[in-house]
Amino acid sequence: xxxxxxxxxxxxxxxxxxxxxxxxxxxxxxxxxxxxxxxxxxxxxxxxxxxxxxxxxxxxxxxxxxxxxxxxxxxxxxxxxxxxxxxxxxxxxxxxxxxxxxxxxxxxxxxxxxxxxxxxxxxxxxxxxxxxxxxxxxxxxxxxxxxxxxxxxxxxxxxxxxxxxxxxxxxxxxxxxxxxxxxxxxxxxxxxxxxxxxxxxxxxxxxxxxxxxxxxxxxxxxxxxxxxxxxxxxxxxxxxxxxxxxxxxxxxxxxxxxxxxxxxxxxxxxxxxxxxxxxxxxxxxxxxxxxxxxxxxx
Amino acid sequence: xxxxxxxxxxxxxxxxxxxxxxxxxxxxxxxxxxxxxxxxxxxxxxxxxxxxxxxxxxxxxxxxxxxxxxxxxxxxxxxxxxxxxxxxxxxxxxxxxxxxxxxxxxxxxxxxxxxxxxxxxxxxxxxxxxxxxxxxxxxxxxxxxxxxxxxxxxxxxxxxxxxxxxxxxxxxxxxxxxxxxxxxxxxxxxxxxxxxxxxxxxxxxxxxxxxxxxxxxxxxxxxxxxxxxxxxxxxxxxxxxxxxxxxxxxxxxxxxxxxxxxxxxxxxxxxxxxxxxxxxxxxxxxxxxxxxxxxxxxxxxxxxxxxxxxxxxxxxxxxxxxxxxxxxxxxxxxxxxxxxxxxxxxxxxxxxxxxxxxxxxxxxxxxxxxxxxxxxxxxxxxxxxxxxxxxxxxxxxxxxxxxxxxxxxxxxxxxxxxxxxxxxxxxxxxxxxxxxxxx
Numbered sequence: 001x002x003x004x005x006x007x008x009x010x011x012x013x014x015x016x017x018x019x020x021x022x023x024x025x026x027x028x029x030x031x032x033x034x035x036x037x038x039x040x041x042x043x044x045x046x047x048x049x050x051x052x053x054x055x056x057x058x059x060x061x062x063x064x065x066x067x068x069x070x071x072x073x074x075x076x077x078x079x080x081x082x083x084x085x086x087x088x089x090x091x092x093x094x095x096x097x098x099x100x101x102x103x104x105x106x107x108x109x110x111x112x113x114x115x116x117x118x119x120x121x122x123x124x125x126x127x128x129x130x131x132x133x134x135x136x137x138x139x140x141x142x143x144x145x146x147x148x149x150x151x152x153x154x155x156x157x158x159x160x161x162x163x164x165x166x167x168x169x170x171x172x173x174x175x176x177x178x179x180x181x182x183x184x185x186x187x188x189x190x191x192x193x194x195x196x197x198x199x200x201x202x203x204x205x206x207x208x209x210x211x212x213x214x215x216x217x218x219x220x221x222x223x224x225x226x227x228x229x230x231x232x233x234x235x236x237x238x239x240x241x242x243x244x245x246x247x248x249x250x251x252x253x254x255x256x257x258x259x260x261x262x263x264x265x266x267x268x269x270x271x272x273x274x275x276x277x278x279x280x281x282x283x284x285x286x287x288x289x290x291x292x293x294x295x296x297x298x
Numbered sequence: 299x300x301x302x303x304x305x306x307x308x309x310x311x312x313x314x315x316x317x318x319x320x321x322x323x324x325x326x327x328x329x330x331x332x333x334x335x336x337x338x339x340x341x342x343x344x345x346x347x348x349x350x351x352x353x354x355x356x357x358x359x360x361x362x363x364x365x366x367x368x369x370x371x372x373x374x375x376x377x378x379x380x381x382x383x384x385x386x387x388x389x390x391x392x393x394x395x396x397x398x399x400x401x402x403x404x405x406x407x408x409x410x411x412x413x414x415x416x417x418x419x420x421x422x423x424x425x426x427x428x429x430x431x432x433x434x435x436x437x438x439x440x441x442x443x444x445x446x447x448x449x450x451x452x453x454x455x456x457x458x459x460x461x462x463x464x465x466x467x468x469x470x471x472x473x474x475x476x477x478x479x480x481x482x483x484x485x486x487x488x489x490x491x492x493x494x495x496x497x498x499x500x501x502x503x504x505x506x507x508x509x510x511x512x513x514x515x516x517x518x519x520x521x522x523x524x525x526x527x528x529x530x531x532x533x534x535x536x537x538x539x540x541x542x543x544x545x546x547x548x549x550x551x552x553x554x555x556x557x558x559x560x561x562x563x564x565x566x567x568x569x570x571x572x573x574x575x576x577x578x579x580x581x582x583x584x585x586x587x588x589x590x591x592x593x594x595x596x597x598x599x600x601x602x603x604x605x606x607x608x609x610x611x612x613x614x615x616x617x618x619x620x621x622x623x624x625x626x627x628x629x630x631x632x633x634x635x636x637x638x639x640x641x642x643x644x645x646x647x648x649x650x651x652x653x654x655x656x657x658x659x660x661x662x663x664x665x666x667x668x669x670x671x672x673x674x675x676x677x678x679x680x681x682x683x684x685x686x687x688x689x690x691x692x693x694x695x696x697x698x699x700x701x702x703x704x705x706x707x708x709x710x711x712x713x714x715x716x717x718x719x720x721x722x723x724x725x726x727x728x729x730x731x732x733x734x735x736x737x
Contacts, residue, residue, distance in 0.1 A: 048528040050717055067531055075528050081521040097305050098529035142525070 001025050002047075002150055002181050007056030009042055009205075016042040017053070018205040022198070026149075026179040029172070031196035031213070033185065035292060039205035040185045041078065044152050047183070048075055060150055071100040074148035078155045078185075080135055084128035088114075088138055091127055092145055099146040106145060113141045117167055132159040140168055144175060151175060151182045157191060169195070189285040201288060203295040213284070220287050225254045225265055228276035235272075239264050251276065303534045310513070310542030315549075328557045335561035339568060352384045352432060353405045357393055363410040363418055364388055366446050370439040400425050400473065408436070417451065418444040421469050440468070495677050498554050499608055500647050502547045506612060507619040507639055510543050511632040514623035514716070523716050532713040540616045547612060603690045604677050610697040611673035615639065617704040624715030625724055646671030653678040667693050669700035707732045 002024040009017045017039040024030040034040050045051040047058050049065050058065050065073070082091055089110065096106035114120045117137045127135060136159050143151065153172070157165050172195065176182060186192055192199060193213065201209040209216060222243065233245045236254050241261035246253050254265060262279060269277060314320065333340060358364045368386055389396050389407075396407050406428060409421040420440050422428075428436070448454075517523040526535060618639055626632040649665060653675060656662045666675040666685055672693040679685040714731035 045524075045717070050524065050528055067529075070529050073528075075525060077521055077524050079521040081523075081525045083516070083520055083522050094309065095525060095529075098302060098526060100302070 001061065002183075003057075003059045004043075004047065005057050005059075007043070007046055007053040007058065009039075009046060009051065009053050015205045017046065017202075019056075020200070020202070020205075020207055021056075022200055022210065024150075024181040024183060024198070026181055027176055028197055029176055029182040029184055029195045031184050031186070031192040031199035032202065033189075033192060033199060033288060034202035037204075038202040040202060041154060042205075043202075044075070044154055044183070044185075047152060048073065071146065072149045074143035074146060074151040076139055076143040076151075076153045076156055078158070080132075080139060082127050082135060082139055082142070085126065087124050087126055088130075089123050091138065092142055095142040096145045101146055109145055109147075110141065113145070116171065117141065117164075133161060133164050136160055137164065137168070140171070144171065147178075148175075148180055151180050153182065153184045155186055156184070157186060157188060165191075189283065189288055193284045201291055203292055206295075208295040209287075209291050216287065217281055217284070220282050220290075222258070222282055222286075222290075223256055223262075224280045224282065225256060225262065226251045226276060226278040226280065227254065227265075227269060227274065228252070229269070229274035230272045231269060231274070235268055236265060239268070302530045303538050306530065306535065306538035307542045307545075310539060311545060313513075314509070314542065314546045324553060327554065328560065331554070331557040332561040332564050335558070336565050336568070339565070353403070354384055354386045354436075355389050355396055355400075355405055355407045356386060357389050357391070357396060357407065357409045360410045360412045360418065360447070362447060363412075363443055367408075367410075367439055367443045370442040370446070371435070373442070374435050374438045397423060397473065406436075408440075412447075416467065417448040419467050419469070421471065423471050423473065425473055437468070494558075495604070496647065496650050496674055498551060499611075499673065500643065502551050503612065503615050503643055504640070505550070506543055506547045506616055507636055507643075509546070510539060510616055510619040511623040511626075511636060512629055513539060513543075514620060515626060515629045515632050518624075518626075518716065518719075519628050527716060532716060533709055535716075536620055536709060536712050539620060540613065543616055544609075544612050548609070599687060600677075600680060600690075603687070603694065604673075604680075606694055607673040607676060607690065607697065610694065610701060611670070614669055614697060614701055614704065615643070617701065617708050621704070621708040621711050621715070624712045625718060625728055627719055627721055631721060642670050643674075646674035650674040650678040653684070654682050657682075657684060663689070667696055669693075669697045672697060710734050 004020060004022050006019050006021050007017055008015070008019055020039070020043060022030065032040050032043060042051065046053045047065060049067070049070065060069055060073075063069060083094070086094065089107070092110045093103055093106050096109075097103065110123070111120070114123055119134055119137060122130060122134060122138075127138060130138065136156075140156060143153070151172075156168060156172075160168065169191075172182060172184075182195075184192065184196060196213055198212050199210065199216070200207055226248075228251050231252065233247065233252055236242055236245055236252070239261065241257040241264065242254055243257055244255040256262065256265070266277075356364050356367070364386075371384055371386070393407075393409055399405075400407055400423065403425060405424070407421070407423040409423070411419050411421075413419070418440070422436065514523075517526060619636065622635045622639070623632050626635055649662065649671065653662065662675070662679065663685060666672055666679050666689060676685060676690050676693050680690060710733075711728050711731045714727065714734070718727060
């Protein structure tokens with residue numbers, strides 16, 4: 001299990017990470033969310049041992065993460081971390097050997113992964129000649145070439161089209177099934193929603209929300225009701241507990257404070273001719289915007 | 299971790315050697331060196347007269363030295379392989395009168411004397427300086443003349459033999475007071491130490507500084523540094539980079555020497571009129587030049603000491619380049635920050651060229667101890683006899699200590715620097731990193 005225990009890191013007076021703790025069990029995918037500059041990359045760097053935390057500790061299966069452990073960790077950085085003058089094969093061998101692998105094993109694994117990502121023709125091509133999406137695939141391959149027991153993915157889907165996103169998701173799912181612990185950061189909330197069991201939202205290095213995604217969504221009482229039929233926005237505006245009303249295509253979307261407001265809305269529409277009445281849970285995106293907004297006073 | 303170190307080192311070497319640019323650059327360097335060494339032949343090929351006769355006036359107070367000297371001049375010319383022609387005149391005039399006649403001429407006056415203490419001594423008097431090569435021809439001919447006179451005069455026993463083989467004492471006078479004798483030393487530095495030692499070393503250090511900076515910045519700007527450093531410690535990364543870069547420049551230095559050899563072969567094949575000349579003549583020529591200055595006796599210890607000094611200086615500059623490169627974000631920033639290093643190197647370079655002009659200067663002697671410039675300055679000062687073996691040893695010890703300090707504090711800076719992507723408060727960050735204890 002990966003245990004991050006109360007880590008703190010400051011740059012001068014700026015607190016980059018302020019008392020962050022979480023655990024990731026084998027086969028679990030953990031989401032780390034936050035605005036730009038919230039402390040996600042600093043957290044990743046501390047986990048990888050690139051930065052020393054001011055206090056707190058990071059352990060993997062009970063051992064402090066150091067250079068004896070990094071051979072079993074995969075790391076995909078937010079920016080492309082590839083030496084573009086190298087060929088795909090040279091690059092993967094380079095990173096693979098730095099992970100303590102043998103060249104023969106690296107090539108076998110590379111052939112398999114290139115096939116799965118449908119880019120076998122690029123093996124001897126220079127990285128600078130590849131498209132951004134294919135470079136991202138190569139970067140992902142370099143992160144998982146060693147079959148890691150811990151995989152850190154910082155914005156892994158950047159620059160990928162939907163088809164390639166699906167390919168990568170399949171690989172992540174495969175790794176999860178094999179017991180790999182995966183930490184994941186993304187600005188695209190739908191990815192977090194689909195993948196992660198657990199998550200943390202950071203604002204200026206501080207945790208403002210953490211727990212299982214399902215619980216977070218349940219605890220978040222605000223909901224959206226989609227109504228379509230012989231009604232107008234005016235019919236709902238005086239109901240207590242209605243936070244916002246807007247038109248989305250043919251539908252009226254009513255944002256409500258909590259479940260108690262649903263009955264009041266239902267009473268109004270029961271007297272009208274209605275073709276659609278759907279109560280939807282809030283999206284993670286909504287929760288994120290609300291929580292980050294509250295925490296940063298926006 | 300050791301295997302990762304060697305992997306990174308090998309990879310660094312492959313990246314440097316296995317490129318078409320390495321091959322192209324070396325072909326151009328080879329052609330350049332061959333052209334420089336054979337510049338006379340190239341210029342002569344397009345016409346012109348470059349072989350002026352040397353004029354020597356002899357006052358022979360021994361009555362027997364002149365003929366022997368004439369014969370030896372011819373022999374030395376043949377031995378050295380240079381086509382130096384000399385017109386020798388014998389003067390019966392008094393020395394002072396002949397000296398007056400030397401004014402505004404390129405004539406050289408040689409006065410032969412003998413005494414019970416010495417079979418032959420000579421004065422060489424000229425208006426200005428004498429070409430180094432020609433001076434060596436004169437010196438060798440004089441020594442041979444002395445030996446021959448001694449052998450005809452005495453039955454040789456051990457003591458006599460020692461006297462005979464003793465280097466001739468020459469009282470060298472330059473009449474033009476504006477020209478100091480250091481100018482001849484200067485000429486020696488410029489003609490021997492400078493092209494063979496200082497200039498290639500200077501070029502290789504510049505090359506080293508730029509290569510390390512470019513490599514580290516490439517890894518930083520592509521962010522691959524984060525992946526590398528997450529798998530190997532900054533220490534391993536730093537030292538592998540240093541080792542591969544130093545091996546590369548030293549190999550390049552060796553190649554430069556080989557190219558120099560090739561250039562001499564070319565010169566011997568196409569550059570001289572005497573068909574009997576060969577590469578051995580050229581080597582002999584260098585040997586004679588060194589021997590005439592008394593340098594050969596010191597060669598067995600000055601060569602290893604200079605090499606140690608140079609290797610340590612390569613390491614010093616690569617350490618500084620690595621530390622500075624780690625703190626910069628891109629190659630443009632690095633090019634700016636490397637300016638002070640280049641300036642220091644340039645100071646050492648110019649001081650080494652001008653070393654002969656500052657005979658007896660305590661400052662110059664002290665500067666030859668200073669790390670970063672000692673490898674440039676010390677060999678020049680040693681060649682002209684201003685410093686000795688002890689001084690060079692002190693320079694080496696100081697350089698070693700300096701490198702140890704650089705490694706201790708530099709690694710701390712490097713660890714922080716390589717993951718730094720901002721130039722804000724850079725010097726503050728450097729000093730703060732240097733103070734951290736953990737690396």
